[in-house]
Amino acid sequence: MYDAVVIGAGPAGYVAAIKLAQHGKRVAVVEKSFVGGTCTNWGCIPTKAILSSAHLYRNLVEKASELGVILQNVSFDFSKIKNHMNKVVMASRKGIEYLFKKNGIELFVGEAIVESPNSVKVQDKKLEAKYLVIATGSVPTLFPPFDEVPGIWTSDDVFKMERLPESVLIIGGGVIGVELATFFSSLNVKVTVVELLEHILPNEDADAAQVVAKSLKKKGVEIYESSKVVSVQPSENGYKSIIETKDGQLEKVTERVIVAVGRRPKIGDDVKALGLSIERGIKTDETMLTNVPNVYAIGDVRGQIMLAHVAMYEGVTAAENICGKPAKMDYSAVPSVIFTEPEVASVGIKEKDVDPSTVKIFSFPLMANGRARTMLEKDGFAKFIADSKTGRILGAMIVGPYATELIMEAAIAVRNGLTAEQLEKTIHPHPTLSETLLGAIEGIVDKPIHL
Structure with missing residues (x-):
């Protein structure tokens, strides 16, 4: 037993x-x-x-x-x-x-x-x-009509491939789809992303999604938002997909089709x-x-x-x-991390979900950070959301290099009810990317030094 x-x-x-x-x-x-x-x-x-x-x-x-x-x-x-x-x-x-x-x-x-x-x-x-x-x-998740198409890929199949395809259509612009788009496009594969909702990374704020979309487009990725794939058929060169966009239907032929609409x-x-x-x-x-x-x-x-x-x-x-040790899950400060270029990380509430009259929001651009300039990085930002009355940190969003590591400062703040003033009075090392967070925090307490 x-x-x-x-x-x-x-x-x-x-x-x-x-x-x-x-x-x-x-x-x-x-x-x-x-x-x-x-x-x-x-x-x-x-x-x-x-x-x-x-x-x-x-x-x-x-x-x-x-x-x-x-x-x-x-x-x-x-x-x-x-x-x-x-x-x-x-x-x-x-x-x-x-x-x-x-x-x-x-x-x-x-x-x-x-x-x-x-x-x-x-x-x-x-x-x-x-x-x-x-x-x-x-x-x-694989559903009709895609589950009836022979050879169509899910994210699991990507790791079994023996060679890179010349082109790929990714159905779904969420975390999985966008990370795969980042990988393929970085290695010169022609990528098309189709997202049903208003913007890619629909669970994140639009400003973060825009930075990632800009980066992907620089790599040659075609992004169709507020669009859906209505048909996929095997063809001589791979698959012929019909995409229904805001401007009408279009046809796209790719060697591979990946369904990345969640699990x-x-x-x-x-x-x-x-x-x-x-x-x-x-x-x-x-x-x-x-x-x-x-x-x-x-x-x-x-x-x-x-x-x-x-x-x-x-x-x-x-x-x-x-084991008889009472414990309860606390989901108030769950970090979300996305390994795109640049990386995206968030914790707590998001700007899109909050009543603007109850909070104070400040975003500090990455291009104003000295360490980022030494790395030739300029696309991204750090954003904090705080209660307008108490200054308590309620949420944060970071877009930039190593965002997935930097988010822990904000996660600790949200989990423990720290205020913007408490974080602002904590010395941040220089020159580091963490000063991007400090700049956003200074903005919350009305003291943005480097802007």
């Missing part, structure tokens, strides 16, 4: 299992594929590995000469880029396997069949436990048979407990905030509660 059986070894499942083991619990993990889940094997890690290669190549092409670095015949080898990606994925996977062994966690490779809230079958083995933790993750929770019939409450994903309370006693659900299978770092903390929260 195990204390807990965790189904799925992605960011939610493996973190929950390790935390349970650290508290002295006997834990089994069932994973039908590779440990690390989508994030490690087909998502976060491989995407950032190939983007690192693409970013370095693009920097050499665009900046080397101006920075005084003389290069000749700059090129890339896609097979080596993919080899780098595979090495990083394998290292991450082996790292998780090591942590399982270190913490005495038993890993069962195979498909889990849930028989009851306390029993799981894996091949010919039956695992019994006091608690069941469901962390089965998500799969790419959906993966919930098997065996899990549904438990009688769980399901609304898009498995519903839970703030402790990650479902409506079925002793059954927890964490990560993408909940169908809420589908981010690896959120999944990890949900795993910790579930484990703490199973």
